[in-house]
Amino acid sequence: MTTALVFHPDFLLHEQSRDHPERRERLSYTIDQIREEGLMHHPAVKVIIPGFASMEAVSRVHHPEYLAFLEHASRTGGFIDFDTNVPPNLLSHALLAAGGAIRAADAVLDGEAENAFALVRPPGHHARPGTGAGFCYLNNMAIMVRHVQQRGLEKVMILDWDAHHGDGTQAFFYEDPSVLFTSIHQSPFYPGSGSIDETGYGPGTGYTANMPVPAGTGDESYTYLLETIIEPFAREFRPDLIAVSAGQDNHFTDPLTGLALTAAGYAGLMKGAVGLARELCEGRLVAILEGGYSVEGGLPYNNLGILAAMAGLDLRSIREPEVYREWLIRVSDPSAHTRVRENAHALRTRLAPYWACFR
Amino acid sequence: MGVWNPDQGGDARMLIGMDVGGTNTDLAMVGEEIVSEKVSNTRGIREALLKIRIPGRLAVSTSTPLNRVLAGTPVTVQTILVPGPGLFWPGGVKGAVNHCGDVVEPIDPQEIREILMRDRGDALAIAGKFSVRNPALEKEIASLAHAQYPVERTSMSYHLADLDFPGRIATTRLNAAMKETVTWLAGEIGAERGDVLFFKGDGGLIPPGYAVNNPSVLAHSSAAAVALGARYLSGITDCTVIDIGGTTTDLVPLLRGVPRMELLVHGGERTVTRAVVAQSFPYGGDSLVEGGLLPRRLGDALAFGGSHPTLTDALNVTGEEIGDAAASRRLSRESATSVIETYLDRISRAVSSIGTRHLVGAGYLAPFLVPGIASRCGVRYTIPPHWDCANAVGVAVSRVSLSLHARFDSGRGWVAFNGEHQPLRSMGDDDALVGICKEEVQKRAIAAGAHPEDVRDIEVLHVHSYDVIRGASRSSRIADVVVQVAPGITVKAP
Numbered sequence: 057m058t059t060a061l062v063f064h065p066d067f068l069l070h071e072q073s074r075d076h077p078e079r080r081e082r083l084s085y086t087i088d089q090i091r092e093e094g095l096m097h098h099p100a101v102k103v104i105i106p107g108f109a110s111m112e113a114v115s116r117v118h119h120p121e122y123l124a125f126l127e128h129a130s131r132t133g134g135f136i137d138f139d140t141n142v143p144p145n146l147l148s149h150a151l152l153a154a155g156g157a158i159r160a161a162d163a164v165l166d167g168e169a170e171n172a173f174a175l176v177r178p179p180g181h182h183a184r185p186g187t188g189a190g191f192c193y194l195n196n197m198a199i200m201v202r203h204v205q206q207r208g209l210e211k212v213m214i215l216d217w218d219a220h221h222g223d224g225t226q227a228f229f230y231e232d233p234s235v236l237f238t239s240i241h242q243s244p245f246y247p248g249s250g251s252i253d254e255t256g257y258g259p260g261t262g263y264t265a266n267m268p269v270p271a272g273t274g275d276e277s278y279t280y281l282l283e284t285i286i287e288p289f290a291r292e293f294r295p296d297l298i299a300v301s302a303g304q305d306n307h308f309t310d311p312l313t314g315l316a317l318t319a320a321g322y323a324g325l326m327k328g329a330v331g332l333a334r335e336l337c338e339g340r341l342v343a344i345l346e347g348g349y350s351v352e353g354g355l356p357y358n359n360l361g362i363l364a365a366m367a368g369l370d371l372r373s374i375r376e377p378e379v380y381r382e383w384l385i386r387v388s389d390p391s392a393h394t395r396v397r398e399n400a401h402a403l404r405t406r407l408a409p410y411w412a413c414f415r
Numbered sequence: 416m417g418v419w420n421p422d423q424g425g426d427a428r429m430l431i432g433m434d435v436g437g438t439n440t441d442l443a444m445v446g447e448e449i450v451s452e453k454v455s456n457t458r459g460i461r462e463a464l465l466k467i468r469i470p471g472r473l474a475v476s477t478s479t480p481l482n483r484v485l486a487g488t489p490v491t492v493q494t495i496l497v498p499g500p501g502l503f504w505p506g507g508v509k510g511a512v513n514h515c516g517d518v519v520e521p522i523d524p525q526e527i528r529e530i531l532m533r534d535r536g537d538a539l540a541i542a543g544k545f546s547v548r549n550p551a552l553e554k555e556i557a558s559l560a561h562a563q564y565p566v567e568r569t570s571m572s573y574h575l576a577d578l579d580f581p582g583r584i585a586t587t588r589l590n591a592a593m594k595e596t597v598t599w600l601a602g603e604i605g606a607e608r609g610d611v612l613f614f615k616g617d618g619g620l621i622p623p624g625y626a627v628n629n630p631s632v633l634a635h636s637s638a639a640a641v642a643l644g645a646r647y648l649s650g651i652t653d654c655t656v657i658d659i660g661g662t663t664t665d666l667v668p669l670l671r672g673v674p675r676m677e678l679l680v681h682g683g684e685r686t687v688t689r690a691v692v693a694q695s696f697p698y699g700g701d702s703l704v705e706g707g708l709l710p711r712r713l714g715d716a717l718a719f720g721g722s723h724p725t726l727t728d729a730l731n732v733t734g735e736e737i738g739d740a741a742a743s744r745r746l747s748r749e750s751a752t753s754v755i756e757t758y759l760d761r762i763s764r765a766v767s768s769i770g771t772r773h774l775v776g777a778g779y780l781a782p783f784l785v786p787g788i789a790s791r792c793g794v795r796y797t798i799p800p801h802w803d804c805a806n807a808v809g810v811a812v813s814r815v816s817l818s819l820h821a822r823f824d825s826g827r828g829w830v831a832f833n834g835e836h837q838p839l840r841s842m843g844d845d846d847a848l849v850g851i852c853k854e855e856v857q858k859r860a861i862a863a864g865a866h867p868e869d870v871r872d873i874e875v876l877h878v879h880s881y882d883v884i885r886g887a888s889r890s891s892r893i894a895d896v897v898v899q900v901a902p903g904i905t906v907k908a909p
Contacts, residue, residue: 068879075889080881084893088514092545093502094581097678097685319500351884356514360501370503377500377511377519 057339059367060169061095062104062160063087067177070149072141077312077349078191083177089356090363100367102169106159108151113158114194116202117228119186126150126193136188146178150193153178157200160342164297165207171330171341171366173302174200175359179346181222181301182247190220190247196344197301198228201235204297210234213295215286215329216241217278218303218346219313221250221266225301231260236293240281242306242315243268252403255410262410265289265403269396271314272389273306275321277396282328285400288413290332297340298333300326304348304358308387309380312349316388319354323361323374330366341366353380429471430908432614432811434478434640435460442466443644443807447909451804460600464607472864476614476810477600478636481593490592493536495560496584497522497543497552508556515893516548516827527559538591539564542572542584547834548822567598567627573834574628576820577687585684586631593630601627612815612864616690617676618643619816619902622863631688635679637806638693639902642667642674644809645775647904648799655771657762657785658693658805659778661701662712664762665693668769672903694765698758700727700780704746708754717742729754730783737783758784763791773797777805814905815865818876819856819898823848826883826891842892845880852898860900868906874899 068087071079095101114123125134126147134142153176160172174196181197182190201212214229216222216239226249229235233256241250256264267281290298304322306315317325326343333341343362348355354376361374376384404414430445435456440463444450454463467473484490498504499511499520508530510522539560546553550573557569570590572583601623604611612620615632618639626633637658645656645667652672658665667674674691697710704724715721717728718738728743732751766774766788774796776785781802789796801808822831825842832855842848853873860870880894 065879068881074882075884075887077884079884081883081893084879084881085514088578089501091578092514092580094579095502097579097582352515357500364502373498373501373503373507375500377513379519 057368058100058102058169059363060102060104060160060163060172061090061363062106062156062163062172062174062176064105064152064156066149066152067156067175070143070146070178072143072191078178078347082349082351082355083175085352085356086175086359089360093360095363098367100369101363102163104159104163104168106152106156108148109154109158109199113199113203114151114154116206117185117195117198122186139190140188140192142193146193150178153180154194154196154199157196157342157344158203160344161200161204164340164342165204165209170339171333171343173343173363173366175345177345179303180224180344181216181218181303181346182220182224184224184227189224191347192224195224195228197222197225197299200342200344201229201299205234209296211236211293211295212297212299213290213293214238214299214301216301216303216346217306217325218301219305219310219315220246220303220347222301223247223249226250226254226264229260230256230264231258233259233263236263236265236289236295238265238267238286238289240267240269240278242271242273242313245313252399252406255406262407265407267403268399269315270389270392272316272387272392273396274308274316274388274392275318275324277393278317278321278325280393280396281400282325285403287328287332289411290336292411292413294336296337297342298329298337300329300341300343301346302343302362303346304355305350307348307350307354307358308384309350309353309376310348314387316384318384319357319361319374319376320371322358323365323371326362326365327371429469430811430905431467431469431471431473432476432807432809433463433473434476434807434810435463441804441807443801443804443811444469444471445808445811445908449801449808451801451807460603461607464604467608472612473608473610474612474614474620474810474813475604476636476640476806477633478616481596481630481634484593484596490538491536492538492540492588492591493534494540494542494584494588495527495530495556497546497556498580499544501544510543510552512543512545512549512552514545514548516545516822516824516831518549518551522552522555524559527556531560531563535563538568538570538594540570540584540587540591542580542587544580546571546573547576547578547820548831549836550834567595570594575687576818576833579687582678582685582687585681586629586686586688589631589634589681589686590629593634594627597630597633598627610864614640614810614813615816615902616679616688617816617902618674618691618809618813620813620864621815621817625817625863629688631679631681631686635690638665638667639674639691640806640809641665641777642669642691642809643813643904644805644807645777645799646672647812647908648801648805648808649775649797651773651775651797654773654775655766655769656775656777657766657781657788659776659780659784660699662697662699664696664698666765666769667691667693668771694769696762696765698726698761700725702726704729704750704754708757717745726754726758727780730780735783759787759791763788766792766794775799777802779803812904812908814869814903815860815863816900816902817856817860817863819852819859821848821852821855821896823894823896824891842894845878845894848880848894848896849875849878849898852896856898856900865900866905866907870900874901
């Protein structure tokens with residue numbers, strides 16, 4: 057098994073401001089960890105340096121007016137929302153991130169690798185057709201999905217496990233039955249959307265599934281959702297590609313969120329997703345990095361765990377250092393799992409009219 | 416330590432290269448003219464050193480004896496790994512350093528003592544994840560093991576400076592196996608001359624202290640020596656150097672004077688040590704002729720007192736005069752012609768596949784065989800003067816080459832130069848940090864014996880810096896910088 061690790065040193069360059077949560081420092085420790093683990097030279101990992109996404113690929117999902125705004129703001133500086141300003145040269149960094157997502161998909165479609173992890177910055181899943189939001193400018197996931205469909209794949213299943221609801225990605229595919237969008241996210245939380253009632257519209261009805269989870273949710277609940285919602289759903293939908301919006305802000309050390317997933321939990325989730333892809337679509341899986349702000353704490357171990365699971369490596373030492381144990385105990389909420397089960401039951405009921413697996 | 420002294424007079428300009436080979440040691444003294452000599456190894460290295468009666472800078476390539484150590488009776492290396500969180504390594508001990516160089520889990524001294532009691536080897540390799548950011552745990556284990564493994568039989572991975580734990584493990588194991596021999600060689604040569612430099616597989620020179628900490632850089636240096644020598648002697652920078660030795664023929668392509676380098680693989684494991692790569696074929700002047708050309712050596716050619724005919728004898732039978740040509744006549748003319756054809760065919764095919772336009776010949780048999788290879792491939796060839804000691808010339812004209820991996824961390828208040836922490840009181844911008852690193856590597860290279868003019872141009876291989884944010888505000892800054900004095904020919908080569 058070979059995993060493509062799509063990375064460009066320039067992914068480290070983007071910065072809205074020096075002290076923004078989505079800053080250079082964010083991925084620097086991860087890259088150190090990956091280099092130190094020898095994965096840049098590992099026989100199971102193929103490092104691929106991507107190029108920029110073409111404007112044609114980006115225009116398939118974003119409005120020309122928005123792209124023109126980004127182009128202009130990238131010269132002068134600009135403002136989208138209080139979390140998201142446009143620093144000089146932004147468009148070039150955003151096009152490189154989108155290019156990373158596309159290159160990851162091409163590596164899988166062309167048989168260079170069984171699956172691929174695009175370790176890109178800036179992230180994309182809050183970006184909608186006509187605007188950016190929440191640290192995101194171009195929706196790397198949506199651009200990648202339309203790219204693979206352009207290349208002939210029909211059905212794509214998206215699993216967005218970033219702690220924040222992938223509202224931007226959901227918006228692109230809300231009426232589209234060729235793309236099954238599923239999201240596990242903290243709720244109530246930014247951006248406020250992602251309730252179980254949002255299940256799609258028109259021909260896309262039943263093709264969106266939101267799994268809101270309360271603060272304090274940990275590994276047990278994520279495994280439960282994988283096994284009881286995502287796996288049966290995928291088996292009935294039968295995707296040609298599984299795409300993971302791999303946000304890593306559900307880690308218990310993340311300063312912006314309140315979830316309690318561990319590095320081992322991330323590795324287990326990805327192992328499950330890889331197993332599903334093998335079962336359903338010849339292993340085709342593309343993971344794209346989204347959020348994750350536990351810069352010095354969990355992030356290097358999470359990214360490593362995900363990559364190791366994709367490459368089929370031994371996961372038994374994927375963990376955080378012992379010094380974080382107390383933090384995990386403080387963040388975890390044992391009652392969260394009951395809420396997760398209740399929500400999952402409600403979601404299954406909501407989707408039962410459209411899917412036999414939930415009846 | 417050999418420091419250049421321009422006031423020492425004419426002799427100080429002499430560059431002396433010594434390549435300790437399998438049976439002979441080649442010496443080359445490069446000054447206004449080049450003088451070379453072969454000394455039999457049967458009389459020991461000190462005997463070869465006594466032949467050098469002039470002052471000057473001595474550089475030694477010890478690749479062949481070191482390769483023999485590696486190929487001979489295996490040295491049992493006990494390995495202690497401190498992998499910490501991350502990818503799994505079997506047999507790892509407790510303890511962890513994180514990506515920032517903080518010790519986040521201590522080692523358990525009792526666990527280490529028990530391992531040392533249970534498993535014993537000839538040498539000890541210690542490697543911890545992120546030890547290049549903080550060597551404390553590796554040093555602690557070395558100190559616990561000291562009674563069982565003295566310094567010359569203990570290697571630690573933090574000296575290697577690269578972020579690549581598996582590569583450092585393989586390199587540290589290789590270093591542990593070689594360290595005692597290199598320590599002995601350094602002592603042996605140092606006893607005769609205090610000013611020796613060692614020649615590396617990447618074509619650069621280092622002082623003995625560096626070689627002892629990372630002996631792997633000395634292995635497999637023959638290709639670099641001949642490439643550098645052939646380039647210096649011929650002045651040709653874009654070519655393929657073809658080195659015809661006793662047991663092998665090696666092809667080393669040069670592009671703009673620089674040979675291709677690869678990470679050394681030892682025992683199937685990739686190291687972090689870069690060395691010049693040659694395409695090597697198991698045929699040379701001593702290759703046995705027995706029903707055809709065989710990739711084996713059974714001693715010298717008949718022409719040099721051996722008992723079996725070789726490729727060298729075949730050349731004599733077809734009209735050359737190498738050694739005692741009359742002794743070669745035991746071989747039939749038909750066999751001789753046939754094995755020369757076989758040799759030329761095989762090597763020409765390899766040369767053609769490289770796509771070179773110019774061959775530069777080195778090694779004793781180059782004038783006899785390279786014209787035939789060039790003619791078959793339709794390429795030009797040059798046999799430079801002193802072709803038979805190009806390897807020793809390459810060693811002589813090489814220059815000191817060092818790399819420096821620096822990690823600046825203003826929050827923790829240290830800078831790690833090649834894994835060793837020093838206090839960091841203030842930290843400037845990226846340009847200032849690169850300047851500090853250039854100055855540091857220049858200072859180290861000159862202390863190691865480099866001529867100041869050789870360290871004027873420092874290559875900057877990597878710069879990455881970022882702010883460390885804690886509690887939504889900037890608390891400190893981190894920067895990684897890698898610089899090097901690249902391998903090459905010293906400006907003092909005439």
